[in-house]
Amino acid sequence: METQVHIQILLSDRRIYVKNISSLVTNVSKQTTTTKKKSFHFASSEYAKCFRDQPEPDVDMLKQSAVDFLNTFDKELWYKYPIASLLNGKELRGGSMVDTVNALGNVNGRQEHATPEQIKLLKDHISTYKSNQNDLREPIRRIEQKLLSEQYAGFLIGNQLLDFQKQDGVTEMEESTSANHVERALNDLVFRDEMDGRIVVNRLPVYVSCVSNFTNFLDLFRKTIRNLELGIPCIILGRSNTVQHSYRWTKLLMELLEEEKIDPGMLTYLSCPLEDIMDITQSCQEYTGNLYSTCSRQLAESIKSGYDNTVASTGGPNTLVIMDWTNPAIRDAIRMSATIESSGQCTALRHVVAPIGTTEQDVEVLLGDTKSIATADEALRQGSFDCIFPNHKGSAPGPSADNGYKRHAKVDASYRVLADRLPPNEIEEYWRKVVVDVSAIDVKERLDELIDWLNTNQPISLGVNGKTREESMELGFRLWEYTGLVVNTIGSPDYPALSCQARPQEGEVFGEFPPRRLLERYTKYPVVVPSATPAYDASYTNEYLRQQGKTKAAGKVGSFLENLSDDKVKGYCVTLYQYLLDATMENPKRGFGTSRTAVWGLQRPPLGTTTYLVCNSSMDDLAPALFLFFATNAECQIVVVTEDAIINDFCVKHSIKTAKAVDKSFLKPGDNYKEINTPTFPMVGQFVATLFPIGHIKSTTPNDEEFVERVCRLEKWLTMS
Template sequence: MLAGAFRLSSSSRLAFRGVTTTPVAALERSSPSLGGLVGVRHYNFASKPFRDCYGNLPVPDGAKLRADTVAYLNDFNPKLWYDDPVTTILNAQHLTSGQLEKTVDAFACENGNIRLATDQEIDRIITHMKTFKPEKDYREGVRAAEAELLSEFPHQLIGNQALDFLKQDGVTEIEESLQANTVERRLNDQLLQDEIAGKVDICRAPAFVGPVSNFSNFLDLCRKVLRNVELGVPVVVLSRENTTQHMYRWFQMLVRLFQKHGVDTGLLTYASASKEGKQKLFNANPDGALYITSSREVAKLIKSMHPNTVSSTGGPNTLVAPKMTKEIADAVKLSAMIENSGQCTALRHACIPDTTIKDLEDIFSDAPTVSTPQDALSAGAFAGVFEGSHQAPFELLDGYSTHPDNSSIAYRQSSTLPPNDISEQWRQTYVDLTSPKASEFGTDEMVGSLAKWLVRNQPITLAMNIGHDGDMGYARKLFEQTGQVVYTVGFEGSPALTCQARPQEGEVFGEFPIRSQLGAHTKYPVVVPSPTAGYNSHYNIEFLQNKGKDSSADGELGQLLSSVDSSAVRGFCLLLNEYLADAAGAHRGDGSKTGGPNRTILYGLQRPPMNGEDTVLRCSDSTSYDELVPSLVPFFVTNAWSNCRISVDPSNSALVEKLKAVESLQGKVDIEDAAAFAKRRETTSFYNVVAPEELADGTNTKSLEDFPLVGHFVSLYFPLGHIKSTRVDDEKFVEVFSASEKWLKMRV
């Protein structure tokens, strides 16, 4: 039994507005009919069955969540986290041989005890990982446990997070999680259906979950743990150096509920481990995916330690406006200060013409402050700077000034764009302000310069505000020349902030590394929503071989595939083509019945930025035609083809001859050795350079015997995500942006 995990009164059950069924039923709405779904494209981003997974979502009662959480915090006894220390849990058993150490919260204040596992206890985890044999389907029991956890104990999840991370608004995370979980359960159903049909193999090596500090209740508990284990993928949740208390508490709750609902607790391991202990676990389980959300520096380091890492990374989120107004000033302030600058979508950079350092001083002159998480929750606050006993540590960087009234806010202003790779300064409010001349704003030169900076630095979000004339021209040009996942177009009366995205409505979310450096940080970009186990799944080789033998293509694609030797490669390429034909174009999201803001949403696959920079498929002296063609197909069959080139080493005569035989490739192939290509890169800016050996440079599969899900494979090359208007039913916005050539379209 797990101590200290549950505190519940009969009044704590979560209420759902507009839902007449019980909370369990509200969480477990039946999936849309799976009859008649096409091929194996069910769960791949933007496909028709993917789009059908939206809608019919529960609407939680946020006011009750907030009130119950405040009551929980008021009654919380801090001794609990000392008396019941964070401890390794293996198959519901506590391993207690390690020495006690102290834990700290987000601001480095001591808040409890942790017992790090001994070497012998790490070995016990490794033995369990290697010997535990899961079943393939635990959905019934896991979803019953999930429904009880999120209907009866959400106030504890929010409260523990508020105490540990000092989160001001954990209510919104739970509200969005309840809805996004419904969408992702439906996607999981489709993934499992394909495995049962013999089309996909889900890898059931234990998955590692490195929890994120600020959004753990959704990203870790729900997306990475529950969605994996319900499909039979065991998980090992890893402790953190800070803010580890609140995710340990949800892990305790989960074990208890698994026992109650008859789910094998061998699926759940909590590793309270040192860095050395974690590395030992990684080394023992190389096939297991490691899921993390972190800075780019951390992701790159961890990816070098564990190649099967699937990471989400931050970036300098940017807001653009043609003029500084009171609304825009408030948008900058709220975007920059959200969660004491502790949200992945927090603003780091603004571009507003004719602004000065005095404007920044004025923006933050009335910056809200917060004394405790209880106060923030009671007031409905989400963008305050903590002060007093909860004040966050602050480091002043060279070149920045602190606000005269608040030393926890810093900024700098320049007429030119910031340098590349500006520091995120997590939990510290920092703003870089770019101030072009008003006469330059919206010009091709200004837009092009900003767009190239955005490509080089890859923010998560770009908020583009429109002037009083309503002209969206500059925003469309920025959209077309960049590759963000989240775009927001705001207007007078409803300005765009950087911190706006509701993936359960089609406001698809993702934290992508810089495209040209993607492979150093992650196996695939992470898209929300998606079925998490799919990131470590592959197509069944016999299924692909049969498809390659039994199906064919004509026209230009048929000629391209005619020289492919492997039937499995041919089958994979045909699947790619079918998926792209199904998913291409701009699709409408719908936020009208979810209880949140009702914005006008377009989402879908996009071609690489239309900025004159090419993607180059660089083939070495040993690259085979079969290795090249899968990476070539997504470009070849779509409008992305106009910005794709193939570079081949002249000594690879076999590949050169096959490429010459394909009529549609004429004029697209450059024959050059490694030295010549390197010299060309010194003077030519490319969007991306891909070595296609073993399906994207061997980063994502071990050989041409492993073929990833087509949606994940395409995401290695193409931007994807959403753009939204802050207005309701904004048909003018839809007209302007749905007509953009940025949306991926079929060419052949």
């Protein structure tokens, strides 16, 4: 009970702030009876409507509540009430005790690991617990409103700050307030479709593997709250470091569930060493659903190798392309992007493409303006977000001089200037350590090489800053059309692009995707924000697909469908077609922000690339993946690799290119190669994202009508053929 005891002391003289709670918990039935049903998939017309009527976050309240929490925080609390496993609303005590450490490597509390007997209890619960609820939206949204209010917002921001040393948790909660609104509306559509018999949501327990830098938005709200409200039990996994704050919000959430009389078995916490967590997750796979994680690619690969239903967001070497080093505003953009949250943001800068002649001295001077700070508490009070914590012990040391890196003379940062070349592939990202590679090249002469590097390494974010606004657009558009990146920003001399700019609640749709050809190595599906998390573990009902399969179609689509023998596969292709028709009716779509100008939507694979679909079984197996290309302007980018005569004859009939074999070693960096298995029937939005890029491209200039007019004409946007 220490969570609530501490909060009650903190807030004893303050009124609880609950603003417009009715917007969260009323009209639920109205939202599930919409007549026009285009569904919740990315870029659909109903998806776009979910961005409407967002609440206005009270930023001053969020910051003040965090400051008030920090002013009264008792550092002994995390020692007096150690972390423990939580099962059916109870703490499992009596295990071995270990220290916990914060992001800077300093001991900040204690943790009890579960005993062997307790691990058996946890396994038994995970393998036998069945949710008897499918709609907990009203009570869960009452809880959510409390978490976003003055009552608990400071608790969430403050604990994250103390543990992860996050300097600007206020902005995360501000954006979460708005983005949660979008994802609640998407969940309403998921529930509606399930009640209509179109889909079924898997309600086996899911795992949430927490990420420290955005745990309040991504883990608490996106992964846990959104699953719980549709009756999906959640199991929160412990961590080897920065574990205190995610445990504290789990404990608080469990107490709030009990207040709402929700079965405490719906929420479990595993306080265990890594080997025990691996044992639990892998041995109970038959009884559980997805494992949601936001982590490095290396860790995602390790998790998925032992747990196939892993849905992971992964990192990537975020890149800025700079055509003018002399512009002070652009240099500031480089520095801020590299040092945000002491290089602790997923979009922190790792790689700069700079003009030929950029020197080590240039980089030394640029990084010399970096601000150092002792604690995140100081940064919050000062309103800073881009300070570094010098020489901390919370992550591995910076890179070695053997690889050409220089240590800055005064700042805890490392860099190297690569004359006339790009970095090697798969450069290490050095979490919480500022490390920047600067490629001094002639971009226009080496553009194809840069495109190949981007497609191979798949940064989360790419920003372009030219000498002129026109140069930014010309270069930025070219890079966007020939790559598959999710976050793309076109800067200007007056409004330079940063690598760390994305507001998903405004249509600046966000995602941390691995390279598409290697997707299945890391994740079941790429994760887009915003989206409905329960949809990642949902499927269409056989009855719905069979009914869809009776739909008549004319022209080339009708000709395609008539060659399919499985009614469910035919119905799935019809469902895909209806989704694509709706999503591309207006594609791209305009973003909703006012500080920048974004467009977003479905895209075809990078121009100049080819997707190879390998199938020797049947047309029914091949049909869903092939149909995406056949029905759209991506049809010129597909090759079917097959030795099956029936498949080959079908492709010849429909003018689809074929090959008997392909040597993967000759594939271009942006090419895709997918071996086709017997199809399952996931949500069409998730399925499309496994083969086609999605995301946004934006101008840093507000109300940039010229940008919109030009970007909407680009050939990469998906259209129906």
